Amino acid sequence: MTPLEPAQLPSLPRPRLGPRLEQHALTALLWAGTLAVLGILAFIVVFILVRGVPALSWAFLTQSPTEMGRAGGILPAIIGTAVLSLLAVAIATPLGVGTAIYLAEYTAAGPLTRFIRLGAESLAGIPSIIFGLFGFIFFVINLGLGWSILSGALTLAIMILPTVILTAEAAIRAVPDAYRELSFALGATRWQTVTRAVLPSALPGIFTGVMLGLGRSIGETAAVIFTAGTALRLPASAFSSVRTMAVHFYLLAREGISMENAYGTAAILLLSILAINVLSYWAMRRLGAFRGARP
Amino acid sequence: MSGARGASGARGASGARGANGVRGASGVRGAGGGRRGGRWLKLSDRAIERLLMVVAFTSITALLLITVFIFAGGLPVLVRTRVVGLVAGLRWAPTHGSFGILPMLLGSLLVTGGALAVGVPLSLLCAVFLSEVAPARVAGLVKPAIEVLAGIPSVIYGFIGLIVLVPLIRTCLGGPGFSVLAAAVVLGVMILPTLTSISYDALRAVPDAYREGAAALGATRAQAIRMVLLPAARRGIVVAMILGLGRALGETMAVIMVAGNATMIPSSLLDPVRTLTTNIALELGYASGLHRDALFATGAVLFVMIMLLSLLAGFRPQRARR
Numbered sequence: 001m002t003p004l005e006p007a008q009l010p011s012l013p014r015p016r017l018g019p020r021l022e023q024h025a026l027t028a029l030l031w032a033g034t035l036a037v038l039g040i041l042a043f044i045v046v047f048i049l050v051r052g053v054p055a056l057s058w059a060f061l062t063q064s065p066t067e068m069g070r071a072g073g074i075l076p077a078i079i080g081t082a083v084l085s086l087l088a089v090a091i092a093t094p095l096g097v098g099t100a101i102y103l104a105e106y107t108a109a110g111p112l113t114r115f116i117r118l119g120a121e122s123l124a125g126i127p128s129i130i131f132g133l134f135g136f137i138f139f140v141i142n143l144g145l146g147w148s149i150l151s152g153a154l155t156l157a158i159m160i161l162p163t164v165i166l167t168a169e170a171a172i173r174a175v176p177d178a179y180r181e182l183s184f185a186l187g188a189t190r191w192q193t194v195t196r197a198v199l200p201s202a203l204p205g206i207f208t209g210v211m212l213g214l215g216r217s218i219g220e221t222a223a224v225i226f227t228a229g230t231a232l233r234l235p236a237s238a239f240s241s242v243r244t245m246a247v248h249f250y251l252l253a254r255e256g257i258s259m260e261n262a263y264g265t266a267a268i269l270l271l272s273i274l275a276i277n278v279l280s281y282w283a284m285r286r287l288g289a290f291r292g293a294r295p
Numbered sequence: 296m297s298g299a300r301g302a303s304g305a306r307g308a309s310g311a312r313g314a315n316g317v318r319g320a321s322g323v324r325g326a327g328g329g330r331r332g333g334r335w336l337k338l339s340d341r342a343i344e345r346l347l348m349v350v351a352f353t354s355i356t357a358l359l360l361i362t363v364f365i366f367a368g369g370l371p372v373l374v375r376t377r378v379v380g381l382v383a384g385l386r387w388a389p390t391h392g393s394f395g396i397l398p399m400l401l402g403s404l405l406v407t408g409g410a411l412a413v414g415v416p417l418s419l420l421c422a423v424f425l426s427e428v429a430p431a432r433v434a435g436l437v438k439p440a441i442e443v444l445a446g447i448p449s450v451i452y453g454f455i456g457l458i459v460l461v462p463l464i465r466t467c468l469g470g471p472g473f474s475v476l477a478a479a480v481v482l483g484v485m486i487l488p489t490l491t492s493i494s495y496d497a498l499r500a501v502p503d504a505y506r507e508g509a510a511a512l513g514a515t516r517a518q519a520i521r522m523v524l525l526p527a528a529r530r531g532i533v534v535a536m537i538l539g540l541g542r543a544l545g546e547t548m549a550v551i552m553v554a555g556n557a558t559m560i561p562s563s564l565l566d567p568v569r570t571l572t573t574n575i576a577l578e579l580g581y582a583s584g585l586h587r588d589a590l591f592a593t594g595a596v597l598f599v600m601i602m603l604l605s606l607l608a609g610f611r612p613q614r615a616r617r
Contacts, residue, residue, distance in 0.1 A: 019515040026517040030428050033420025037487055038437060041444040044455050044484075098350035106344055118609065119355035125538075125605040126361065126598070127545020129572045133594045134361045136579065137368050158357045165354065189340045212446075219448025222547040222572075226579055250450045253457065254552060266451055277446040281439055 045270065052267025055260050061268075065232055069248060070258045074265055076234050080242030081269075083149055083235065084228055085217035088156035093210050095157075096164025100206075103165075104172040105194050117169075124162035128223040131159045135227035147241040152228025159223055160213030167212065171205020172198060204286040211280030215273045221246045245269045365598055368591030375585075381592055387558045387574075389586040396593055398560045402475070402568040403544055403597075405561065406554070409479025410486060410543040415536060417483075418490035425491075426498035427520055438495070445488035453552035456481035461553055470565035473555030478568060481549050486539040493538060497531020498524060537608040541601055547572040571597045 063073030099120070103113050135155030145151045175198050183193040199206075221244075229241030230251065243251075245265050252262035366373075372381065376394050384395020421441070425434045456477055465472030501524055509519035525532070555567020556577060569577075575590045575597075582590055 019518060023515045023517040026520065027428060030420050030424035033417055034424040034429075034437060037417055037421045037491065038440065040484055041441070041447070041487070044447060044451065045444070047455060047459070048451060095350055095353045098347050099353065102344075102347040102351040106347055116351050116355060119358050121609065122602065122605050123354050123358050125541050125545075125601055125608070126358075127541075127547070127572060127601060129545065129547040129575050130361065130365065130594055130598055130601075133368070133575060133579070133591060134364055137364050137591070138360065142364075158361075161354055161357065191340050191343045215446045219446065219450070221448070221450050222576055225576075246448055246450050249454070250548060250552075253450075253454050262454075266454065269448060270451060273446045273448060274443060277443040281442055 045274070048263065048266045048270050052263035052265075052270075055264030056267060060261075060264055064234070065261075068257055069232065069252050069261055071261075074245065074248060074261070074268070076232055077243055077245045077248040077265065078268070079234060080149075080228070081218055081244040081246070084152050084156065084224065084242060084244055085214055087149065087153035088160060088217045089210055089214050091153060091157035092161045092164050092213055096161050096209070096213075097168045097206055099165045100168035100172055101194055101199075104169050105190065105198065117166075120162040120165045123158070124166070126159075128159065128220055131155050131223040132226040134158075135223060140227055146239060147227065147229030147231070148239045149228060149235055149242055150238045152224050152242070152244075155223050155227045156217045156220060159220070160216055163213045163216065164206075164209045167209025168202070168206045171202040171208070174205065175201045204283040208280045208284045211276050211283065215276040215280070218244070218276070219246055219269065219273050220244075221250050225250070362598070365591055365594050369588055369593070369595040371585060371588045372592040373595065376592075381589075382596060385560070389578075389582070389589040392585075394589045394592065396571065396574065396596065398558055399569050399571045399574045399593065400596065401560055402554075403570040403572070403600075405475050406478045406482060406550065406568060406570055407540055407543045409475060409564070410482035411536060411540060413480055413483025414486045414490050414539060414543075418487050418535075418539075419494055419532070421487075421491045422494035422498055423520055423525075426495050427516065427524065441488050441491055445492065449485060449546055449549040450552075452481050452485045453549035456549065456553035464565070468565055470563075471555060471567060473553060473567045474565045475554070475561050475568045476564040477553040478550045478570070479564075481553050482543040482546055485546065485549055486542050489542060490535050490539045493535035494528070494532050497528040497535065500531060501527045534608050537604055541604045541608070544604070545572060545597070545601060547576045551576055 060073045061078065062075055064075055065077075066072040099116065103116060107113050132155070135151055135158075139145045139151035139154050140147060143151075145154075179197045179201060180193055183197040188196065224244050225247050228244065228247075230243045230247055231241035232243055232248075233240075235242045246269060249262055249265040249269060252258055252265065372394050376384065381394050381396055382400060383397055384393065385397055386393040386395045387398065421437075425438055429437065460477050460480060461472035461474075463472075464470065464474060464477055468476070505523050505527055506519060509523045514522065550570055551573045554569065554573060556569045556573055557567040558569050558574075559566075561568045571593050574593050578586070579590050
């Protein structure tokens with residue numbers, strides 16, 4: 001990732017009229033396109049926050065909803081979201097990082113690694129509604145877990161697994177080989193090398209993947225609504241059905257139950273996801289800084 | 296990235312040598328693990344490798360389970376309709392034995408095509424701007440902003456479409472507002488960050504020598520972009536489009552709120568439409584028996600389409616060779 005300085009493209013002396021016009025037109029078009037993309041995305045965030053933030057209050061965050069969400073707060077949805085997505089991340093992280101370690105440290109590139117990576121990449125492309133269908137038939141019905149935290153978290157864990165694997169693998173591969181050689185030279189075993197020399201250095205990158213997975217879990221609707229259900233109470237156990245903020249927001253907006261509470265829920269949802277993404281981006285920048293470092 | 300890959304063969308060799316070294320060294324209390332005996336160390340290391348291998352097969356196992364359960368769930372309907380009746384059938388009345396999903400299939404294709412028509416030009420402009428034209432400070436602000444905004448959940452896109460776009464279409468263009476157009480625009484916007492990021496990576500992967508060569512030949516920056524950089528980054532951009540296509544094809548929540556969800560083939564862009572994904576999401580909550588099987592069959596059709604796209608995207612040559 002060597003940044004290209006625009007100055008490397010010298011502006012040529014006296015271009016003919018045609019090319020000059022083309023140059024100006026294209027530059028204007030590129031600026032306009034970029035501003036349009038940024039403008040649309042900023043509009044979405046501002047639109048939600050301007051209408052949602054006024055609906056927020058301490059009571060909104062700490063009370064249970066009444067009348068199907070028409071009044072009251074969203075505490076069960078906040079707790080449901082937190083429990084479900086944290087559990088999903090707790091399941092997916094060891095599996096994903098383990099896979100990444102295996103791919104990057106224990107096997108040479110070959111048919112086996114290509115097969116495993118192909119599996120992860122194919123899994124990454126599967127739409128969330130398919131995960132929802134699968135979680136519903138497999139966890140909810142076949143395994144008899146019902147609409148529950150467990151079904152939802154397991155479904156989400158499978159969904160975010162590829163993100164964790166692929167980011168962690170890239171992070172581990174970015175650790176310079178000199179670290180490993182030094183560790184082996186000191187008499188460390190492969191596993192000691194991985195846990196004490198490689199993983200600490202790859203941590204920011206792994207963290208990025210985990211945070212991306214967390215953000216995806218929090219914002220997910222289709223995979224969750226058919227596996228964790230829509231119950232609007234505080235969960236009693238891992239077998240309780242919960243309603244996440246995304247599902248709550250969807251139901252409030254779609255059924256037109258309460259626009260004010262829908263905006264409030266959307267604001268909390270958006271703020272938490274943006275905060276997580278900023279964190280993960282920050283971690284990725286740290287990884288970038290590491291890449292240039294010398295052992 | 297490419298450096299790491301190139302070195303992996305060498306790493307395997309040096310790793311094996313390192314492990315051998317340990318065997319000898321641990322007898323004399325090597326620096327690494329003095330607490331435990333050498334034999335235990337060697338054994339546990341092998342056990343760990345086995346364990347990691349099992350773990351590494353989780354995603355393949357999950358993929359396999361998903362395939363089996365989706366197809367098994369849809370099997371009764373797939374057999375009953377001989378697939379042809381499913382994908383070519385016009386009438387969807389699953390409680391009365393009609394399982395035609397052609398309207399949804401066409402709906403999905405229409406909406407996805409529309410989304411690409413909206414998303415590709417805009418994201419390409421943005422990617423070229425960030426990679427070739429933007430002052431470093433501007434690019435340093437815009438790129439993170441777009442990556443952070445990529446996390447906006449799809450329900451929120453759908454909701455904005457419902458509140459802003461649907462009434463706009465209704466008043467300006469007529470019709471119910473819930474339409475192919477609304478779904479296409481919402482999805483087109485939703486895939487913007489993904490398309491932009493991957494196209495940007497593709498452009499960045501073009502060696503600087505190409506830019507210098509173009510400049511040396513007297514090309515303006517516009518000519519260099521049009522004649523050298525875009526053609527050179529073509530394959531990466533095509534991959535971006537395929538991935539964007541997959542995301543649009545598989546999206547549910549953003550579409551369900553703005554598409555109107557009628558089970559007929561739309562005759563214009565302003566008609567309501569139902570896609571494969573929304574067909575599942577709308578009815579899974581209450582379906583049972585053959586009706587539920589028909590939803591799994593719908594899922595199976597979607598699954599096959601996505602897997603074909605994945606294969607297409609998989610033919611990418613050495614992605615992101617930076």
